[in-house]
Amino acid sequence: MRHMTEEELIAYKEGVAAQRTVIAQHLAACQECRAELERIEAVLAALNTLPVPNPGDDYGRHIWQQIASRLPERPARWWQEWFEPRRLATMGALAAIIVAAFLTGWFLRDKRTPDAIANKEQIRERVLVVAVGDHLNKSEMFLVGLSNAQPNSSSEKLVNISSEQRRAEDLLEENRLYRQTALQEGDNVMASTLDELERFLLDVANSPDEITPAQLEKIRQKIEAHGILFKVRVVGRELQERQKTTNPAPAQNSSKESERNKV
């Protein structure tokens, strides 16, 4: 008879076990697993004794008094969220890239063929190539940094990855935006790479701040097994190539170039 794992027993106790009936049946028949469950329950029962102070009957009124003067006249409408600082920072960065791409196109317009000037898609493409290329470059550096993370000293048993977590959170925001754009553009390869990267970033962002070398090794293995770093590098290099080809050059054939740049 296979005994229940600790994970299964904890999941059972916390009411999140997938095979609840199977575990219950096993527990009814297995003294050893019942004893193990009791030990888990004892720890949780002890934790349940930790008090939560009673804030008092008029706590609601107290909170209202504290916040009433800080409330704006009316709640914000949904579109006002677009003007939140964090979103503004991302949008600002994107806007800067768009302006830069536009100006580049404008100043170099004389050197380009009439076909290329008319090609709005190409400008749009260039904007995306620059922005996503920059994002993948940052992601690559992040993955390399994480792969090389070490404890500060050999005596330390845990590795602090809190700065990597913050970095992962920042990259996540951008990644979502580019993944959605890639999907809209029908660039499935890019969307799939960004999707994999996003899952990994999420994992890191939600990991404990301090992890054991074994856990770090697991992360490294995950990077390796899924080939995330490799994929990010390949797509990044490809974008760099695209960037070169989308840069206006008099000798280049614009229609051919446009074909190659198709996302």
Add this chain to the structure above:
Amino acid sequence: MIRMQPSVENTQTFADSDAVAVERTLAGDRDAFRVLVERHSHNVFRLAYRMTRNRPDAEEVVQEAFLRAYQKLGKFEARANFGTWVYRIAANYAIDRMRQRKKEEARKVEPAVHEEGTENDPVTLVHDSAPTPERLAHNIELRKQMEIALAALSHSERTAFVMRHWEGCAIEEIAEVLKSSSGAAKNTVFRAVQKLRLALQPFVGRGTQARAMGTES
């Protein structure tokens, strides 16, 4: 708490009252938002305290949660539950606050242990016919170890544990707060309990001690 006997008509009003208060707030009636604050602040405080483990931070989380809820009320979908929504906002802000607090306390050598006194502490007021000094000392030590063990959890683990074990939130709700998949959220709950167990098992004993302390559920 004194409760009015609801009439049939009032029952509907009570059931819809959050939705009505949200609508009135959106129409510019600030008093309607006061009703929501007064109705939900206790629950939000309980969650915030369990996550931050200290009263000033919990108080800040409660205030900030309601301020953010007010600011984002335009995005709130009327069919959703306001209590659950503000709860989620509080959990998110509590994670931010814990991160901030960790940075502030980075230089401190000793982890911060509960600031409340022990006079109203259930651990010290156990149902024990003969509370010997040894038992009292053990309980105080256990309490200290529990605070340390909770403080040692990562923000995600503490959030997952508090929301699941103490607040009974659904895994999907926890996943939303942690911005992760349901599987990852479930795994975070497991990791948290496993770590707590590892840290506290030596102090709790073989499953009988907690019962002796009158904590059997």
